[in-house]
Amino acid sequence: MVTERSDVTQILAEIFREHGYAGASLSEITNRTGLGKGSLYHLFPDGKEGMARAVLFEVADWFEENVFMPMRAPDNPDGGIDHMFTEVLRFFDTGRRTCLMGAFALDDARDRFPSEIQAYFLDWTRMLATALRRSGFEKNAAREAAEEVVAGIQGALVLARSLGDPAIFVRAIKRLRKRTGLDQQV
Amino acid sequence: MVTERSDVTQILAEIFREHGYAGASLSEITNRTGLGKGSLYHLFPDGKEGMARAVLFEVADWFEENVFMPMRAPDNPDGGIDHMFTEVLRFFDTGRRTCLMGAFALDDARDRFPSEIQAYFLDWTRMLATALRRSGFEKNAAREAAEEVVAGIQGALVLARSLGDPAIFVRAIKRLRKRTGLDQQV
DNA sequence: GTCTATAGATCGATAGAC
DNA sequence: GTCTATCGATCTATAGAC
Numbered sequence: 001m002v003t004e005r006s007d008v009t010q011i012l013a014e015i016f017r018e019h020g021y022a023g024a025s026l027s028e029i030t031n032r033t034g035l036g037k038g039s040l041y042h043l044f045p046d047g048k049e050g051m052a053r054a055v056l057f058e059v060a061d062w063f064e065e066n067v068f069m070p071m072r073a074p075d076n077p078d079g080g081i082d083h084m085f086t087e088v089l090r091f092f093d094t095g096r097r098t099c100l101m102g103a104f105a106l107d108d109a110r111d112r113f114p115s116e117i118q119a120y121f122l123d124w125t126r127m128l129a130t131a132l133r134r135s136g137f138e139k140n141a142a143r144e145a146a147e148e149v150v151a152g153i154q155g156a157l158v159l160a161r162s163l164g165d166p167a168i169f170v171r172a173i174k175r176l177r178k179r180t181g182l183d184q185q186v
Numbered sequence: 187m188v189t190e191r192s193d194v195t196q197i198l199a200e201i202f203r204e205h206g207y208a209g210a211s212l213s214e215i216t217n218r219t220g221l222g223k224g225s226l227y228h229l230f231p232d233g234k235e236g237m238a239r240a241v242l243f244e245v246a247d248w249f250e251e252n253v254f255m256p257m258r259a260p261d262n263p264d265g266g267i268d269h270m271f272t273e274v275l276r277f278f279d280t281g282r283r284t285c286l287m288g289a290f291a292l293d294d295a296r297d298r299f300p301s302e303i304q305a306y307f308l309d310w311t312r313m314l315a316t317a318l319r320r321s322g323f324e325k326n327a328a329r330e331a332a333e334e335v336v337a338g339i340q341g342a343l344v345l346a347r348s349l350g351d352p353a354i355f356v357r358a359i360k361r362l363r364k365r366t367g368l369d370q371q372v
Numbered sequence: 373g374t375c376t377a378t379a380g381a382t383c384g385a386t387a388g389a390c
Numbered sequence: 391g392t393c394t395a396t397c398g399a400t401c402t403a404t405a406g407a408c
Contacts, residue, residue, distance in 0.1 A: 023207070036393050037385075038394080105344055106347065118350070125345075151345045158288045163308060211400080213400080224404095234402065
């Protein structure tokens with residue numbers, strides 16, 4: 001039985017990923033967590049919105065620690081970028097998991113958490129662009145490539161989920177990894 | 187005042203695009219269409235699910251006529267591909283509109299209309315791959331490029347919406363158009 | 373064909389016992 | 391801290407007058 005807040009947040013994240021914000025009902029949340037509404041509102045006094053906010057925060061936190069921080073190392077930008085692809089592949093369960101931020105962006109939640117969603121994608125593209133510049137890309141080329149990579153990941157997740165074929169995501173990662181290689185710089 | 191079924195479907199499409207399936211409520215639908223529930227259920231006897239199905243059908247139909255059909259011309263594959271990018275740019279309102287199929291794919295609707303969503307993306311990637319082969323791409327390269335283009339479009343729409351910056355979509359289209367150019371073939 | 377009124381279910385959220 | 395019971399609002403859908 002789960003009772004730790006972080007355990008609950010993990011389950012909440014999966015539910016929001018599968019159904020979006022509007023589609024995630026408290027009845028499913030009580031079922032999947034095994035917690036009554038009393039417990040849930042004790043952990044999250046702001047209710048469903050608070051649950052979603054906690055999940056958004058945790059995702060942002062995970063990326064900060066596992067993706068952005070390693071990418072900040074000024075001496076080894078290529079290693080940071082490579083590490084990003086490895087972690088992203090793992091995080092999205094090799095294409096079987098969708099992106100919470102993407103789901104919320106195409107959902108009602110976009111109007112409820114605009115700054116959180118914006119910050120996530122802005123941070124990601126900026127960090128990657130910086131690393132690409134350090135790796136040798138020219139300024140504008142780095143920004144374009146970063147945009148292409150982040151969009152490519154999001155789109156591959158949509159496509160993989162729509163077609164029920166996680167391999168699409170794996171192929172996209174391989175392709176985008178090559179795209180950031182030094183041989184491709186403009 | 188709208189009363190034609192196709193006029194209503196247009197409005198429904200916008201509502202579903204903005205809120206997803208679960209987030210689109212009948213109260214907003216009655217407000218935006220100006221029709222009472224009686225009229226709506228007269229037009230769509232299956233209710234909300236029927237409304238969504240009509241919208242999905244219309245989108246698929248639009249793509250069939252304006253994108254896939256021109257791409258089938260065996261003698262001018264490059265023209266068909268170019269035409270696709272132009273129409274897609276127009277269809278998604280230069281990046282201000284999101285993709286209904288993408289929104290449904292990351293939503294509850296994915297379990298409700300799996301075959302419709304799958305068919306949309308499968309048709310698109312297949313048509314494009316065929317055109318790319320005719321344009322000179324090797325078989326596997328054509329499939330990969332088609333996947334990259336469709337995913338790139340979807341991802342750019344997610345990113346553009348998340349950051350509130352339609353220009354991201356315009357840049358992606360330009361980039362992907364170049365990607366399908368003959369100079370890029372493997 | 374369009375409306376109003378309302379049913380019946382489910383929603384998110386709260387109260388209070390334990 | 392967790393439960394059950396229940397609130398009021400909102401949801402989709404239906405009935406029936408016009």
